Amino acid sequence: MTASGQYEEVDLDVEEALALVKEGGAPMSEHPGTHGVPRSAQPPTSGSAGEEHVHAATPWGEARAVAARAPRGPDAAVSVPLDAALGLVLAAPLDALTDLPSFDTSAMDGWAVAGPGPWGVRAEGVLAGHSAPRPLADGEAVRIATGARIPHDVTAVIRSEHGRIDEKDRLHATREVVPGQDIRPRGQECRSGDPLLPSGTLVTPAVLGLAAAAGYDTVAAFPRPRVEVLVLGDELLTGGLPREGLIRDALGPMLPSWLRALGADVVAVRRLGDDAEALHTAVRDSGADLVVTTGGTAAGPVDHVHPTLRRIGAELLVNGVGVRPGHPMLLARTRERQHLVGLPGNPLAAVSGLLTLAEPLLRTLAGHAAPETYTLPLQDTVHGHPRDTRLVPVVLRADRAVPLHYNGPAMLRGVAAADALAVVPPGGARPGQEAEILDLPWAAAGIGVCFT
Numbered sequence: 001m002t003a004s005g006q007y008e009e010v011d012l013d014v015e016e017a018l019a020l021v022k023e024g025g026a027p028m029s030e031h032p033g034t035h036g037v038p039r040s041a042q043p044p045t046s047g048s049a050g051e052e053h054v055h056a057a058t059p060w061g062e063a064r065a066v067a068a069r070a071p072r073g074p075d076a077a078v079s080v081p082l083d084a085a086l087g088l089v090l091a092a093p094l095d096a097l098t099d100l101p102s103f104d105t106s107a108m109d110g111w112a113v114a115g116p117g118p119w120g121v122r123a124e125g126v127l128a129g130h131s132a133p134r135p136l137a138d139g140e141a142v143r144i145a146t147g148a149r150i151p152h153d154v155t156a157v158i159r160s161e162h163g164r165i166d167e168k169d170r171l172h173a174t175r176e177v178v179p180g181q182d183i184r185p186r187g188q189e190c191r192s193g194d195p196l197l198p199s200g201t202l203v204t205p206a207v208l209g210l211a212a213a214a215g216y217d218t219v220a221a222f223p224r225p226r227v228e229v230l231v232l233g234d235e236l237l238t239g240g241l242p243r244e245g246l247i248r249d250a251l252g253p254m255l256p257s258w259l260r261a262l263g264a265d266v267v268a269v270r271r272l273g274d275d276a277e278a279l280h281t282a283v284r285d286s287g288a289d290l291v292v293t294t295g296g297t298a299a300g301p302v303d304h305v306h307p308t309l310r311r312i313g314a315e316l317l318v319n320g321v322g323v324r325p326g327h328p329m330l331l332a333r334t335r336e337r338q339h340l341v342g343l344p345g346n347p348l349a350a351v352s353g354l355l356t357l358a359e360p361l362l363r364t365l366a367g368h369a370a371p372e373t374y375t376l377p378l379q380d381t382v383h384g385h386p387r388d389t390r391l392v393p394v395v396l397r398a399d400r401a402v403p404l405h406y407n408g409p410a411m412l413r414g415v416a417a418a419d420a421l422a423v424v425p426p427g428g429a430r431p432g433q434e435a436e437i438l439d440l441p442w443a444a445a446g447i448g449v450c451f452t
């Protein structure tokens with residue numbers, strides 16, 4: 001395959017094989033992208049999109065780290081009503097705005113009693129949500145509901161099943177009465193001002209409940225990053241069967257929900273064909289935090305992403321990644337606080353770009369912590385790329401990851417059945433070898449997941 005024959009034993013897809021042929025020495029003047037250059041000859045990875053010099057493919061882990069360093073604006077936090085905050089990340093500590101409980105509270109339905117029994121029972125009871133009841137005198141009891149305010153000078157609450165009323169309407173306890181029993185004292189859970197949760201906490205349903213209980217109507221949170229998706233390609237159909245060289249657009253239907261699952265607010269999905277002017281105008285005018293393009297990252301006659309980035313003077317942060325599929329993916333800073341992720345057109349390559357570049361970038365903008373990395377042993381041999389990382393769809397069993405077939409760059413059949421992608425190092429992996437696992441958002445079922 002190359003002069004050194006170093007790729008001969010590797011089981012590659014046609015596209016990958018073709019790409020490797022190009023890597024044998026395509027002149028960069030014909031390749032503004034990074035693929036096609038032996039790593040040994042490669043200078044640094046970032047620089048102006050206008051530069052024509054040779055770029056190195058950024059190693060996979062480094063590309064993710066670059067994407068994760070996207071700066072968030074100092075004014076990024078916003079005040080969000082509780083009903084819109086699920087899945088966001090707290091931008092400020094959640095401190096109690098009140099004591100909890102905020103008054104001494106009955107923990108049970110029954111009677112509040114003062115002093116030793118038997119007790120005379122007041123005519124009127126105390127219900128939750130009502131105003132302050134009169135204090136009790138020793139020997140007095142009052143019917144009380146769970147959650148109701150405890151009158152002053154109460155000794156204990158007797159549950160309704162542990163009391164008996166005699167013929168003279170006097171209350172007798174059928175069990176020993178321990179002072180303070182079934183009373184939740186004010187401030188038992190927290191005092192006003194106590195720190196409840198730190199900044200950076202994911203807003204889960206339980207956090208919403210706690211925030212409400214602690215007196216919040218809104219929380220300070222990082223908003224969902226606004227993402228615009230630009231689908232490129234004249235060959236794409238939005239309905240019906242593929243025909244006459246035209247294919248169905250697989251990315252327009254796939255990316256918005258996937259991006260939402262990664263915490264994004266997808267503000268628009270636009271199909272621009274292979275129109276360089278339309279792409280230029282769309283990128284120039286976008287107000288999104290992140291523009292995601294699909295297709296057009298290579299160096300074909302209608303691959304307009306690189307020329308457009310040069311034209312607007314964008315800064316290429318990652319220009320090709322040492323990962324298969326998806327190596328032509330790119331990350332650029334298009335302007336202050338706006339990035340563009342260029343996903344390759346091949347659908348599994350686009351998934352690879354999504355998880356390699358868009359996921360860490362969106363995670364940073366949304367204030368999410370990086371997930372704990374973990375590994376599982378692979379059940380079967382996975383052929384590797386000689387130099388690049390491979391991302392391979394797998395299903396997860398309790399103790400292992402099972403690689404799936406149909407993992408070619410143009411195929412979605414494997415990933416559609418997968419729970420995760422396994423990160424296969426250059427050179428491949430043997431059965432039983434541990435591989436890092438990237439959970440797919442629906443398999444992890446995280447709270448950030450929002451497919452609507």
Ligand SMILES: Nc1nc2c(c(=O)[nH]1)N[C@H]1C(S)=C(S)[C@@H](COP(=O)(O)OP(=O)(O)OC[C@H]3O[C@@H](n4cnc5c(N)ncnc54)[C@H](O)[C@@H]3O)O[C@H]1N2
Nearest residue numbers: 019022035233249250251295296297298303344345346349
């Ligand atoms: N001379 C070279 N050619 C190619 C190289 C290379 O290194 N040298 N790399 C190959 C690799 S790897 C990939 S990946 C693709 C990247 O191409 P683009 O990002 O420019 O994507 P397109 O050419 O527009 O499309 C590639 C492929 O994907 C199909 N496609 C595009 N959009 C969609 C969509 N929304 N839904 C479904 N399928 C889509 C498109 O029809 C093409 O078949 O470049 C290789 N070429």
Ligand code: MOO
Nearest residue numbers: 325326327349409
């Ligand atoms: O063939 Mo391409 O590896 O990026 O899909």
